[in-house]
Amino acid sequence: MKAITLHQPWASLWISGAKIHETRSWRYPHAGKIPDLCGHAAKYLEGAPGPAVDDLCIKLFGMRWRESLPRGSLIGVVNIVKVLTTEELLHSRWQPEGTERARIDYLCGNFDPGRWAWRAAPKPLKFEKPIPYIGRQGMFNVSDSILPPLTVQAGLL
Numbered sequence: 001m002k003a004i005t006l007h008q009p010w011a012s013l014w015i016s017g018a019k020i021h022e023t024r025s026w027r028y029p030h031a032g033k034i035p036d037l038c039g040h041a042a043k044y045l046e047g048a049p050g051p052a053v054d055d056l057c058i059k060l061f062g063m064r065w066r067e068s069l070p071r072g073s074l075i076g077v078v079n080i081v082k083v084l085t086t087e088e089l090l091h092s093r094w095q096p097e098g099t100e101r102a103r104i105d106y107l108c109g110n111f112d113p114g115r116w117a118w119r120a121a122p123k124p125l126k127f128e129k130p131i132p133y134i135g136r137q138g139m140f141n142v143s144d145s146i147l148p149p150l151t152v153q154a155g156l157l
Contacts, residue, residue, distance in 0.1 A: 001077070002030060003038035003142045005135035008069045009049060009057045011041035013108050015076035015124050016060055020101070021117040022078075023086065023109035028118045029139065031083040038142050039124075040135040043072040052107050073130030074142060078120035086115045 006014060006022065013019040045066060049057075057065040084092070090111060111117070127148055 001036060001038050001142050001144055001147065002034055002139050003040050003074065003135070004139050005040040005042050005137070007042045007044060007046040008071060009053065009061070009065065010046065010108060011039050011075060012061065012069045013056070014078060014120065015039050015126050017120075017122060017124050018056065018060060018104055019108035019120075020105040021089070021109050021111075021119050023111060023115050023117050025115055027116045028080055028083045031080065035079050035081065036077050037080055037118075037139075038074055038147065039076050039078060040133060040142075041070050041073050041075050041130070042135055045069075045071065050107075056104060056107065070130035072132060072134070074127065074133045074147070075130050076124050076126040077147075078124045080118050081121045082119040084117050084119070086111045086117055087113055089117045 004022070005011075010019065010022075014022055057069075061069060109117070131146060133142065133146075
């Protein structure tokens with residue numbers, strides 16, 4: 001399975017479903033071919049994500065989220081359902097001020113012009129236990145044999 005590393009708290013926010021889009025400077029290279037993408041939490045924590053993201057993380061993960069979120073581990077799988085430029089996304093019906101879910105998603109990404117938004121299906125699969133793993137830059141392969149079985153119930157095949 002393909003995997004990608006995200007710093008915390010972004011990795012856990014994506015696997016929790018709070019973060020709908022992962023934004024990158026490059027297009028998802030497997031759009032339409034490889035929808036499942038394993039999320040890897042980087043070993044290091046993002047510096048200071050800002051007060052609004054800190055409040056969201058406290059709400060979702062507890063007061064000690066900085067210490068408790070997994071790092072250096074595979075933490076779940078998302079299903080990539082759509083890839084858009086940030087311009088296409090911002091000109092669609094998705095607007096950061098439109099709904100609470102869109103507002104939260106907007107806090108969790110960089111939607112500057114010229115970037116790509118990888119949309120995840122609504123029900124990511126969070127692994128029961130993080131799987132220690134060394135991540136890589138860009139996309140990398142993870143052997144299916146170390147991953148728990150993926151279920152249709154979670155929206156993944």
